[in-house]
Amino acid sequence: MNPQTDQAVRFLEDCRRQTDALLEQKLADARPASSRLLEAMRYSVLGGGKRIRPALCLGAAEAAGGDPLSALVPACAVELIHAYSLIHDDLPAMDDDGLRRGRPTTHIAFGEATAILAGDALQSLAFGWLSRALALDPETRLSMVTELAAASGYQGMAGGQAIDLESVDQPPDLNLLETMHRHKTGALIEASVRMGAMTNPGLDDRRMQDLTRYAKALGLAFQVQDDLLDIEGDTSVIGKPRGSDLARNKPTYPALMGVDGARAYLDGLLNTALDSLKGFDHRADKLRAMASFVVARDH
Numbered sequence: 001m002n003p004q005t006d007q008a009v010r011f012l013e014d015c016r017r018q019t020d021a022l023l024e025q026k027l028a029d030a031r032p033a034s035s036r037l038l039e040a041m042r043y044s045v046l047g048g049g050k051r052i053r054p055a056l057c058l059g060a061a062e063a064a065g066g067d068p069l070s071a072l073v074p075a076c077a078v079e080l081i082h083a084y085s086l087i088h089d090d091l092p093a094m095d096d097d098g099l100r101r102g103r104p105t106t107h108i109a110f111g112e113a114t115a116i117l118a119g120d121a122l123q124s125l126a127f128g129w130l131s132r133a134l135a136l137d138p139e140t141r142l143s144m145v146t147e148l149a150a151a152s153g154y155q156g157m158a159g160g161q162a163i164d165l166e167s168v169d170q171p172p173d174l175n176l177l178e179t180m181h182r183h184k185t186g187a188l189i190e191a192s193v194r195m196g197a198m199t200n201p202g203l204d205d206r207r208m209q210d211l212t213r214y215a216k217a218l219g220l221a222f223q224v225q226d227d228l229l230d231i232e233g234d235t236s237v238i239g240k241p242r243g244s245d246l247a248r249n250k251p252t253y254p255a256l257m258g259v260d261g262a263r264a265y266l267d268g269l270l271n272t273a274l275d276s277l278k279g280f281d282h283r284a285d286k287l288r289a290m291a292s293f294v295v296a297r298d299h
Contacts, residue, residue: 008293015055040118057196063284066199073133080126087119151191160184186219214276221269227252
């Protein structure tokens, strides 16, 4: 493990502890109409995960000169959106996966109807938490709600998922693949970084653009590495069946570019991400480390 990857692992573990503690606390305080629905929500949110998106949010807050503590609720809101997306992504009408993070997916554990409702509830809960993040001024909260809504909906993650479903069994197209992943995966990663940076209302536009460029490159790098893990990873490590994308005849970067081509593209994306942070001081070191981690992870 190189020093940057080691730093990222330590940072991720610290962020995971902070994020999980707040998620646990806020979900414990919930008063649901259905205890089974809350159980399914907790199962999905608290069932593991690297917490990469919350870490990017907290790391970006530090890099931008903001307050990482005030970014904690936004970081948790992003994670709720991510958890809801995974529930729906695993459904039979979507990717039809039975395993997530080494456990039965939510619809296997609780049934399809409860899983769908759990995803719906997590999405609305994310915006509820964010709108009441009192450590942030009202204007910043509104900007974050707007950012997360765009990243989650038809212009972002949901739009990317629609392209994904439309692409099955279609002739492979590299431009379409990139468009899909910039929306499906990249939009929420970009929002994580930008929302963290928003904790410093005085951040200049150029620095925000640099952080956005970093996040765009990282979002694609995350997906390229996911595609490589799908064909090379160990099911017991990656937490889902190896070759699941191949079995569904979904377009992937290795399928279109070859494994060596995909790895070269991944290296280029890493260089772009790191180059985007050249104007930042040591406070961006966690983001630099996160970029190295994303391209080297084994799950």
